[in-house]
Amino acid sequence: MKLYLKNQEMENDLLYLQNIINLYFEDSFLLIGEGANELAFTISKEEAVAVTGQMTIDGETYTATAERTGHDKKTVKQAVAETLVTMLTAHTGVTQSWGTLTGIRPTKLYHRLYRQGRSHEAISDRLAKDYLISQEKLDLMKEIVHTQNEAIPDLYNLKREVSVYIGIPFCPTKCAYCTFPAYSILVHKNDVPEFLVGLLHEIAETGKWLKENGIHVTTIYFGGGTPTSITPKDLKMLLDQCYASFDMSTVREVTVEAGRPDTIDAETLKVLNDFNIDRISINPQSFTDETLKAIGRHHSVEETVDKFNLAREYHMNNINMDLIIGLPNEDRDHVAHSLAETKKLRPESLTVHTLSFKRASEMTRNKEKYPVAPRTEIMHMMDMTRQFASDEGYKPYYLYRQKNILGNLENIGYSIDQEYSLYNILIMEEVQTILGIGCGASSKFIHPETGKIENYLNPKDPKSYNKSYAHYTTEKIKKLNHIYKAED
Numbered sequence: 190m191k192l193y194l195k196n197q198e199m200e201n202d203l204l205y206l207q208n209i210i211n212l213y214f215e216d217s218f219l220l221i222g223e224g225a226n227e228l229a230f231t232i233s234k235e236e237a238v239a240v241t242g243q244m245t246i247d248g249e250t251y252t253a254t255a256e257r258t259g260h261d262k263k264t265v266k267q268a269v270a271e272t273l274v275t276m277l278t279a280h281t282g283v284t285q286s287w288g289t290l291t292g293i294r295p296t297k298l299y300h301r302l303y304r305q306g307r308s309h310e311a312i313s314d315r316l317a318k319d320y321l322i323s324q325e326k327l328d329l330m331k332e333i334v335h336t337q338n339e340a341i342p343d344l345y346n347l348k349r350e351v352s353v354y355i356g357i358p359f360c361p362t363k364c365a366y367c368t369f370p371a372y373s374i375l376v377h378k379n380d381v382p383e384f385l386v387g388l389l390h391e392i393a394e395t396g397k398w399l400k401e402n403g404i405h406v407t408t409i410y411f412g413g414g415t416p417t418s419i420t421p422k423d424l425k426m427l428l429d430q431c432y433a434s435f436d437m438s439t440v441r442e443v444t445v446e447a448g449r450p451d452t453i454d455a456e457t458l459k460v461l462n463d464f465n466i467d468r469i470s471i472n473p474q475s476f477t478d479e480t481l482k483a484i485g486r487h488h489s490v491e492e493t494v495d496k497f498n499l500a501r502e503y504h505m506n507n508i509n510m511d512l513i514i515g516l517p518n519e520d521r522d523h524v525a526h527s528l529a530e531t532k533k534l535r536p537e538s539l540t541v542h543t544l545s546f547k548r549a550s551e552m553t554r555n556k557e558k559y560p561v562a563p564r565t566e567i568m569h570m571m572d573m574t575r576q577f578a579s580d581e582g583y584k585p586y587y588l589y590r591q592k593n594i595l596g597n598l599e600n601i602g603y604s605i606d607q608e609y610s611l612y613n614i615l616i617m618e619e620v621q622t623i624l625g626i627g628c629g630a631s632s633k634f635i636h637p638e639t640g641k642i643e644n645y646l647n648p649k650d651p652k653s654y655n656k657s658y659a660h661y662t663t664e665k666i667k668k669l670n671h672i673y674k675a676e677d
């Protein structure tokens with residue numbers, strides 16, 4: 190659908206408005222001009238701002254008004270968004286539980302207000318008014334922020350520490366919804382030794398800098414790809430290097446993604462156990478074999494269960510499992526089945542994702558091959574997971590939203606027995622620098638004083654990484670020097 194915005198002067202807001210319209214119509218375009226489907230805003234700014242929106246879609250005309258105190262740019266934008274959401278809701282009958290909130294991490298916003306000394310009640314009132322967020326989501330944010338502050342009591346004081354993310358870009362096969370750097374380990378077997386040379390170099394150099402400058406490491410996370418795709422011998426070499434390079438005495442948690450059950454064996458688990466790895470992930474995504482096949486995971490449900498049990502034998506007592514809601518051809522019965530099977534295993538953490546159609550994924554490129562349930566069903570299935578978590582004693586402790594996520598919902602991390610992933614909290618809430626090492630690893634440098642964020646991305650493919658890791662290491666150390674030493 191094409192919608193024409195008559196206000197030429199709002200050209201700079203086009204993307205913002207487009208993102209809101211996309212919450213209702215996936216394949217819609219907002220253009221400046223005039224046409225059958227039109228949108229226009231009348232904005233009056235005096236002591237307060239008053240916006241009147243008018244929208245004509247498919248021959249039906251809607252109007253909405255919004256008033257806000259103040260007339261700064263942000264306030265005007267929020268008032269415009271409110272009228273737009275009101276008109277789109279009237280047209281589609283769809284209510285957005287996250288209101289007009291796009292492009293901001295919900296709990297980060299909540300934390301910001303909480304740190305300013307506001308009460309939970311005042312924060313809820315403000316977010317409901319500014320962004321039209323539903324009470325259910327406000328309660329969820331409140332619970333998560335409370336739990337995060339309990340899990341990491343010094344959450345607001347970790348800005349002079351860093352966490353380290355180590356990216357290993359190999360997987361047995363590529364899942365259809367995936368856009369992570371995940372190269373087939375079979376095809377890229379010969380790239381691994383050279384890749385490890387680069388990775389060991391990056392770990393050694395950054396570890397040396399952190400030690401010399403007295404910057405503590407809070408958590409370490411091995412992700413990718415699937416780190417357990419490499420051989421146990423290589424994994425051991427990598428962990429040896431980490432333990433030798435970083436001051437492990439301050440590290441609160443080391444996680445290794447072992448997400449794909451088809452990468453786990455006794456030898457690998459022994460290595461993880463020898464290094465006292467705190468937390469691993471074994472991700473079913475679904476407990477239906479046909480679904481796993483359809484999304485290209487190439488492992489069976491039986492293998493997930495077997496590897497989970499094997500991990501328990503190797504004393505892995507903090508295991509996360511990921512489930513995805515909205516996988517192709519899945520309905521409520523599939524979700525009920527996945528939850529029942531999860532209940533039998535009782536992992537310490539459960540991360541429930543809503544399927545997201547990421548731009549570069551196989552699933553998005555060939556959407557017609559992957560039919561998904563309608564929005565109302567997706568919402569019902571998510572409610573089932575919330576209910577399951579509550580019944581089984583899993584507490585929500587982090588959440589994030591993605592673009593093009595089904596039903597404009599969210600991903601929620603749950604945990605029992607306070608076995609939280611500290612790394613996930615730290616990265617979501619952007620309270621400290623995350624140093625990305627390895628292929629496709631994204632660093633997020635957060636200036637300890639100003640809070641200014643700078644992203645820096647390592648090359649995604651192993652071949653480019655192998656050629657340029659030394660340069661990327663040097664650049665990151667320059668950035669560390671800049672943000673941590675400039676203020677000494």
Ligand code: SF4
Nearest residue numbers: 360363364367371414
């Ligand atoms: S296992 Fe994870 S990283 Fe690997 S292809 Fe699947 S979704 Fe991507």
